Amino acid sequence: xxxxxxxxxxxxxxAIATLVGSARLGLGKTSAPGPGFLPFWGGAxxxxxxxxxxxxxxFSKPKIIxxxxxxxxFTEPGWRKVLYVILALAVYAFFFESGGFLxxxxxxxxxxxxxxxxxxxxxLMGSLLITLLSYLLFEKVLTVGFPRGVLGF
Amino acid sequence: xxxxxxxxxxxxxxxxxxxxxxCFIGVFIGTLVGVLPxxxxxxxxxxxxxxxxxxxxxxxxxxxxxxxxxxxxxxxxTSILVNVPGEAASVVTxxxxxxxMLRGRAGPALGIAAFGSFIAGTLxxxxxxxLAPPLAEAAIRFGPPEYCSLMVMGLMILFILASGSxxxxxxxxxxxxxxxxxxxxxxxxxxxxxxxxxxxLDGVGLVPLIMGVYGISEVFLNIxxxxxxxVARVSIKGLLPNLRDWRxxxxxxxxxxxxxxxxxxxxxxxxxxxxxxxxxxxxxLSKHPEQFGxxxxxxxxxxxxxxxxxxxxxxxxxxxxxxxxxxxxxxLLGALMIHxxxxxxxxxxxHPDLVWGLIASMYVGNGMLLLLNLPLIxxxxxxxxxxxxxxxxxxxxxxxIGVYSINLRAFDIGIMIFFGVVGYVIRKLNYEAAxxxxxxxxxxxxxxxxxxxxxxxxxNLEIFITRPISAVCLGLSAAILLSASFPWLKARFLxxxxxxxxx
Numbered sequence: 001x002x003x004x005x006x007x008x009x010x011x012x013x014x015a016i017a018t019l020v021g022s023a024r025l026g027l028g029k030t031s032a033p034g035p036g037f038l039p040f041w042g043g044a045x046x047x048x049x050x051x052x053x054x055x056x057x058x059f060s061k062p063k064i065i066x067x068x069x070x071x072x073x074f075t076e077p078g079w080r081k082v083l084y085v086i087l088a089l090a091v092y093a094f095f096f097e098s099g100g101f102l103x104x105x106x107x108x109x110x111x112x113x114x115x116x117x118x119x120x121x122x123x124l125m126g127s128l129l130i131t132l133l134s135y136l137l138f139e140k141v142l143t144v145g146f147p148r149g150v151l152g153f
Numbered sequence: 154x155x156x157x158x159x160x161x162x163x164x165x166x167x168x169x170x171x172x173x174x175x176c177f178i179g180v181f182i183g184t185l186v187g188v189l190p191x192x193x194x195x196x197x198x199x200x201x202x203x204x205x206x207x208x209x210x211x212x213x214x215x216x217x218x219x220x221x222x223x224x225x226x227x228x229x230x231t232s233i234l235v236n237v238p239g240e241a242a243s244v245v246t247x248x249x250x251x252x253x254m255l256r257g258r259a260g261p262a263l264g265i266a267a268f269g270s271f272i273a274g275t276l277x278x279x280x281x282x283x284l285a286p287p288l289a290e291a292a293i294r295f296g297p298p299e300y301c302s303l304m305v306m307g308l309m310i311l312f313i314l315a316s317g318s319x320x321x322x323x324x325x326x327x328x329x330x331x332x333x334x335x336x337x338x339x340x341x342x343x344x345x346x347x348x349x350x351x352x353x354l355d356g357v358g359l360v361p362l363i364m365g366v367y368g369i370s371e372v373f374l375n376i377x378x379x380x381x382x383x384v385a386r387v388s389i390k391g392l393l394p395n396l397r398d399w400r401x402x403x404x405x406x407x408x409x410x411x412x413x414x415x416x417x418x419x420x421x422x423x424x425x426x427x428x429x430x431x432x433x434x435x436x437x438l439s440k441h442p443e444q445f446g447x448x449x450x451x452x453x454x455x456x457x458x459x460x461x462x463x464x465x466x467x468x469x470x471x472x473x474x475x476x477x478x479x480x481x482x483x484x485l486l487g488a489l490m491i492h493x494x495x496x497x498x499x500x501x502x503x504h505p506d507l508v509w510g511l512i513a514s515m516y517v518g519n520g521m522l523l524l525l526n527l528p529l530i531x532x533x534x535x536x537x538x539x540x541x542x543x544x545x546x547x548x549x550x551x552x553x554i555g556v557y558s559i560n561l562r563a564f565d566i567g568i569m570i571f572f573g574v575v576g577y578v579i580r581k582l583n584y585e586a587a588x589x590x591x592x593x594x595x596x597x598x599x600x601x602x603x604x605x606x607x608x609x610x611x612x613n614l615e616i617f618i619t620r621p622i623s624a625v626c627l628g629l630s631a632a633i634l635l636s637a638s639f640p641w642l643k644a645r646f647l648x649x650x651x652x653x654x655x656x
Contacts, residue, residue: 014328029612030612035338035343038596052320078376078378085373092566096563105553112545112549116540138554144561
């Protein structure tokens with residue numbers, strides 16, 4: 001199944017889930033629309049649009065794909081790099097409050113800079129500098145209120 | 154308030170030191186992101202949105218608008234010097250601008266791009282000043298039914314906004330509607346799609362969504378395919394175009410201004426289409442069309458003027474009706490809402506200082522841009538040498554801090570990352586993010602007014618077609634929907650094929 005079919009199928013399933021969820025919330029009447037009224041119509045439009053897309057993908061003739069013009073999620077050579085960055089950001093968000101801004105940001109910067117610069121002293125110094133400068137600017141000057149975490153400050 | 158009084162009060166606001174400062178920062182950052190390929194004005198505006206929370210509303214708008222029109226100026230620099238458009242609206246400038254550079258005429262190309270942008274930007278502001286007030290005055294009679302129909306029209310505009318598949322745009326618009334309903338029901342307070350998550354009861358935040366879809370996803374896309382810009386040694390001499398250059402460029406500048414301004418007002422058309430249309434028009438009218446693509450100055454002057462005029466025209470629907478006609482305007486609308494200003498046809502009468510201060514600041518900003526873009530051209534070229542890999546950690550960190558600072562919740566960082574992934578995936582699969590964001594912004598206004606209109610009419614839906622303005626809006630919505638259904642009509646609005654064939 002190609003990416004076009006997969007994406008339209010995903011949207012179709014999402015639309016069905018929305019329709020069911022909206023109906024459970026209560027659609028109400030035109031004189032008094034319920035909480036599910038608007039999401040229901042949003043889901044209905046999505047259902048129709050994704051169904052047409054899905055069916056047209058199923059019944060259309062397979063296209064001849066020229067080399068280099070293939071569209072999809074994993075067609076670029078750097079997609080693994082993106083996946084690692086997403087995972088790193090997810091870990092960062094998960095530990096942000098318990099670990100604190102300083103520690104989490106320092107490790108995130110090491111990860112991000114290491115993918116660009118090969119020399120470790122530059123990566124470590126750069127990460128330290130970015131973390132401390134952003135901490136001073138946003139915490140001390142602009143008083144954002146970052147989580148303190150394990151370091152306590 | 155008559156026009157002259159309004160303009161003078163606007164200038165009184167714009168020349169306040171704090172607003173001059175924000176204006177300068179806006180146009181400076183705008184030029185910077187215009188020069189740098191990879192991050193666009195929308196991504197930058199989303200990045201800076203949280204920074205403006207503590208700033209006055211007028212200063213915030215001045216800053217964000219400065220980024221928008223500043224990026225239109227900056228985008229031409231890389232198109233001319235390195236054949237890499239900094240912005241989508243500068244793609245056409247590559248065709249003749251880069252050829253002029255190869256022939257040793259980089260100076261006049263940069264000069265005419267800057268002067269053309271300045272002239273177009275200034276003229277489009279005059280148009281904005283003349284057109285927006287009467288439109289806003291007519292719109293003052295709007296009640297909930299009119300407002301609701303106007304929002305329906307805004308949602309229909311999403312389909313025209315689509316540069317690709319209309320069905321995909323409709324799908325994304327519908328997803329935006331559904332996402333906007335997450336949280337408590339505005340009338341009954343019933344939780345909707347919150348899945349017992351406390352943080353979701355407040356709904357999906359506008360800032361995490363925009364920053365994710367535009368800021369973070371843009372970083373993901375750029376990480377994936379590393380952009381390498383080779384900056385050749387360029388000697389830029391004679392930035393002031395000579396008399397012949399002016400003679401050749403004046404009419405294209407004026408035509409580009411008119412075309413850009415009109416297309417800018419039209420929903421969805423905006424800067425990109427106006428540049429293609431201007432290029433095609435100039436080539437058609439030229440006595441020497443064979444020179445287009447080989448370094449014709451008209452091929453730089455027309456499109457560069459058109460994209461700047463379009464950015465002025467795009468403000469009319471937002472300031473007069475409270476409707477964003479492109480995603481940049483949606484971002485400004487979002488900023489207004491965050492600052493507690495309800496975008497509506499009453500915006501001009503309720504907040505004259507804000508509207509006229511913004512308009513006046515754009516005159517000031519255009520002057521600043523001329524000074525920034527011509528004498529400092531060497532610095533902008535050097536900026537291209539910064540490896541993009543060094544910028545991404547800063548962008549990501551800025552997004553994280555920005556989004557966290559709103560509610561001091563790590564949950565919002567998670568939401569932003571989620572929408573970063575969503576934005577990355579939908580763009581990879583040729584869906585567009587703009588309909589999703591616009592629908593997300595318009596839906597709460599639509600829902601509230603729809604319910605108010607029904608309470609007012611005691612549940613009678615006829616209210617939407619018996620009131621003339623509402624009926625006109627719904628009629629236009631139907632026309633928009635029909636026009637979007639005919640690909641041949643769309644092809645006429647997007648003369649991409651023509652250009653490809655001509656170039």
